[in-house]
Amino acid sequence: MSSQTTSEFAVNYTVEETLADCICPNCGHQGLSLFYQVDRVPVHSCLMLSTPEDALDFPTGDVLLGFCESCGFITNTKFDSHWSAYAPNYEDQQSFSPTFNKFALDLANRLIEKYDLRNKDIVEIGCSKGDFLLLLCELGNNRGVGIDPSVVPGRVESEAANRVKFIQEYYSEKHAEYVGDFICCRHTLEHIQPTFEFIQTVRRSIGDRTHIPVFFEIPDTIRVLKDLAFEDIYYEHCSYFTPGSLARLFRSCGFEITELYRDYGDQYLMIEALPIEMPSETVHPFEETLDELKRDVEHFKAEINNKLGRWKQDLEQWQAEGKRVVVWGSGSKCVAFLTTLDTIDKIQYVVDINPHRHGKFIPGVGKQIMSPEFLKEYQPDRVIVMNAIYCDEIQKMLDGMGVKTEVVPL
Known part of the structure; x- marks a missing residue:
């Protein structure tokens, strides 16, 4: 991954604001408004790899989100289905929680x-x-x-x-x-x-x-x-x-x-x-209007770099202080978190409760996935939880293992 400044994290303002020749795959409208870009991310997040070399050499692609102002659909305009490789080693099972x-x-x-x-x-x-x-x-x-x-x-x-x-x-x-x-x-x-x-x-x-x-x-x-x-x-x-x-x-x-x-x-x-x-033309009351959605897209576009900058600053500070920081959850959120911020070196370990992931290496990140029991010996200073809905469950596991740490929900 290349080094990026805070202002370059997500939105590349050198690209055209609208991709005029792009057809919305959801409604057929021509022309999408571009609002978020991340380059060179792993083309798969949940393929389990056997060595750190294979993980770090994993193919990458770009994300460039386009918004259809006709139907509200958002798509990665850089997506290439050539990279779709769902197979038995695609490990997304969540039933261990x-x-x-x-x-x-x-x-x-x-x-x-x-x-x-x-x-x-x-x-x-x-x-x-x-x-x-x-x-x-x-x-x-x-x-x-x-x-x-x-x-x-x-x-x-x-x-x-x-x-x-x-x-x-x-x-x-x-x-x-x-x-x-x-x-x-x-x-x-x-x-x-x-x-x-x-x-x-x-x-x-x-x-x-x-x-x-x-x-x-x-x-x-x-x-x-x-x-x-x-x-x-x-x-x-x-x-x-x-x-x-x-x-x-x-x-x-x-x-x-x-x-x-x-x-x-x-x-x-x-x-x-x-x-x-x-x-049917019956609109469900739960549907948002296109104007409401446009405002949410503009909010994301205006504020995302600030959030990315804050996380990068926190990770750099914890590293400078010698804090032991691990990520709990090795799936797609983890891959996006580490590669979008370009801060793979700021995290020492990644843990996961899925036993089929243990010992494998994360695409584009290269970290080996450890079992939660590893933390009993490691005793981290902070555990960044990739999905806040699991915080209570994780805190209970940490308490049961005698691990005293700060749990930080993403």
């Missing part, structure tokens, strides 16, 4: 009750390692099909395993036969740039079976803009949705929005929809 597991259990129970998902056929597009699909099938005695190139059949033990079929492929038209009684897709759409084409594919697979509900879950970009959450902007996430832009996409593809809301500390955006024959 009690906090996340409670959220997943509550969500599964709610969907089962609402849509009477009992003895039904469920399809999950982008099922990761299969945790949530198996949970739905366990709780409702359902049958399932999970489609994801990174799935590892057998990774998750479940009494429903013999009722679930996993397909280690990217979802496409050829999977149109898998519709079932309910379609869910969690934290996948943000990895896909041709969003209209993707949702159209899902809609065509349903055909005239207008009773089939769909449920999608993605990160909420309103929070990213308002909280200046630069750690949630990274290369794999090429598509950034707000309630309004997400609802407009689903309406344009032949769905009626039945629910639109946030959950998980307002970090996740959820949409529930039903296919319809005639286009």
Whole structure:
């Protein structure tokens, strides 16, 4: 990574303010307004690497966010799908966290009750390692099909395993036969740039079976803009949705929005929809207006460099004072945090509760991922938590290990 001054962190004002020839993949509008740039970031954050050399030599790409003033969609205009490499060594499993597991259990129970998902056929597009699909099938005695190139059949033990079929492929038209009684897709759409084409594919697979509900879950970009959450902007996430832009996409593809809301500390955006024959123009009350969204984009553009500068200053000061600083959480937020700030050398260690990450090295960062037990010996002065929703859980673990430290939520 090259050295950057505070004023150069994110927005490169030498680029044109508008990319006139760029077509919005969400609505087809020509021309996007550019507002945030980070160069030479790892093209994948969750691929596990075996050596620090492989991690430091990992391919990089650029992030240049463009905002569509027609539909509100935000995309990385520099994204190249050539780098998409979701495979079994793509490690994004979150079910080692009690906090996340409670959220997943509550969500599964709610969907089962609402849509009477009992003895039904469920399809999950982008099922990761299969945790949530198996949970739905366990709780409702359902049958399932999970489609994801990174799935590892057998990774998750479940009494429903013999009722679930996993397909280690990217979802496409050829999977149109898998519709079932309910379609869910969690934290996948943000990895896909041709969003209209993707949702159209899902809609065509349903055909005239207008009773089939769909449920999608993605990160909420309103929070990213308002909280200046630069750690949630990274290369794999090429598509950034707000309630309004997400609802407009689903309406344009032949769905009626039945629910639109946030959950998980307002970090996740959820949409529930039903296919319809005639286009719907009903605007959900949870949708923001384009003017409101423009103001949030301008706020991010005006303030992001100040936040980046403050973090860089803190890390440099702690290093000068000889403080032992570690990051808790080795996933995409960690990679974005360290590479955006260009301060990899200011952090000594990274820890994670996912045992499948231990001993591996982080793309673009080169740090080895340690287990939390490592901290009993290391006794850090500060632990920077990549996601504040886990602070209570982490503090409990630290107390149990006798680790006295300052927990700093990002």
